[in-house]
Amino acid sequence: MDEITKIVQQALEEIQNCENSSELNSVRVKYLGKKGIVTSLMKKLKELAPEERPIFGAAVNKAKNELLKKINEKLDELSQREKEKKYAAMAVDVTLPGARKDIGHFHILTQIQKELEDIFISMGFSVVEGPEVEDTWHNFDALNTPEWHPARDVQDSFYFTDKILLRTHTSPVQIRTMLNTQPPIAIISPGRVYRRDYDATHLPMFTQMEGLFVDKNVTVKHLKYCLEEMVTRVFGKDAKIRLKPSFFPFTEPSFEVDVWFGNDWLEILGAGMVDPNVFKSVGYDPEIWSGFAFGLGLERIAMVKYGIKDIRDFIRNDVKFLENY
Numbered sequence: 001m002d003e004i005t006k007i008v009q010q011a012l013e014e015i016q017n018c019e020n021s022s023e024l025n026s027v028r029v030k031y032l033g034k035k036g037i038v039t040s041l042m043k044k045l046k047e048l049a050p051e052e053r054p055i056f057g058a059a060v061n062k063a064k065n066e067l068l069k070k071i072n073e074k075l076d077e078l079s080q081r082e083k084e085k086k087y088a089a090m091a092v093d094v095t096l097p098g099a100r101k102d103i104g105h106f107h108i109l110t111q112i113q114k115e116l117e118d119i120f121i122s123m124g125f126s127v128v129e130g131p132e133v134e135d136t137w138h139n140f141d142a143l144n145t146p147e148w149h150p151a152r153d154v155q156d157s158f159y160f161t162d163k164i165l166l167r168t169h170t171s172p173v174q175i176r177t178m179l180n181t182q183p184p185i186a187i188i189s190p191g192r193v194y195r196r197d198y199d200a201t202h203l204p205m206f207t208q209m210e211g212l213f214v215d216k217n218v219t220v221k222h223l224k225y226c227l228e229e230m231v232t233r234v235f236g237k238d239a240k241i242r243l244k245p246s247f248f249p250f251t252e253p254s255f256e257v258d259v260w261f262g263n264d265w266l267e268i269l270g271a272g273m274v275d276p277n278v279f280k281s282v283g284y285d286p287e288i289w290s291g292f293a294f295g296l297g298l299e300r301i302a303m304v305k306y307g308i309k310d311i312r313d314f315i316r317n318d319v320k321f322l323e324n325y
């Protein structure tokens with residue numbers, strides 16, 4: 001009986017000292033396995049006197065049960081600790097800075113276009129688009145631009161056939177809109193246009209934004225208000241602009257608007273009061289309807305706003321340049 005007590009004490013101590021479940025399993029096998037120390041005690045039964053056997057047997061069973069219970073308790077404790085350790089190793093520190101993905105941004109011209117769209121939308125204009133491949137009637141004739149006008153020359157424009165060309169301005173969208181709608185009209189129309197031009201302030205493919213406002217009793221004051229509103233919102237309150245008298249076949253009177261840029265004036269748009277002949281070509285009565293129109297160059301606006309000296313930077317696709325805006 002003393003031996004049993006000693007074995008149990010020894011086993012309990014070993015169980016207590018186990019650091020993990022596999023050590024614990026070894027202890028279990030050592031004492032309770034088929035050839036384990038406690039299991040082997042049963043073999044001693046036959047050496048004992050018959051009256052001692054039940055007492056000894058019961059004591060061995062009691063020892064076995066006690067050890068089993070302790071082993072299971074220890075197993076629970078160890079596996080709980082192991083789980084905690086595993087979860088701690090898996091834990092994520094949500095306060096660490098993440099891996100930053102460079103997702104890019106809108107091209108500077110798209111940004112300017114959206115900015116201008118927002119300004120005109122806030123004044124009640126809506127945005128419409130037209131085709132880049134146009135016919136000469138929409139691009140020239142309906143805009144009161146006669147055969148002799150230099151813009152019609154093949155030296156100045158890109159023709160597919162005698163009557164089909166890449167539009168040279170966004171003004172044909174005025175015609176398409178007026179043919180589809182009755183006044184009052186307030187639209188802007190951004191898009192690409194094409195000309196045989198190429199230098200530091202001229203591209204062969206550039207972006208314009210057309211504006212058209214048609215209603216009764218429209219005057220130059222309405223035009224000036226809209227342009228000044230646009231210019232101060234894009235360039236700030238101190239922006240210096242000037243209106244110069246100019247000529248377009250489709251407006252009368254006509255103006256060019258310059259903005260102070262670096263140490264010189266840069267022309268950003270053409271504008272004027274819609275010519276009665278244009279109204280006639282779309283079937284509007286010029287005695288009833290009046291309006292203003294303008295066409296501005298988006299690259300020019302971006303150049304002035306950001307101090308870009310060479311217009312060709314917009315189409316070079318140099319990421320170093322584009323990242324600045």
Ligand code: FA5
Nearest residue numbers: 169171197202203206268269270271293294295297300
């Ligand atoms: C026109 O294209 C007229 N359709 C504008 C207009 C509309 C006048 C409605 C009256 C009523 P212009 O050719 O001046 O006008 O061009 C307008 C603007 O486009 C210019 O002020 C300039 O900012 C820009 N622009 C003209 N040519 C180029 C070019 N090759 N590269 C970049 N921008 C240009």
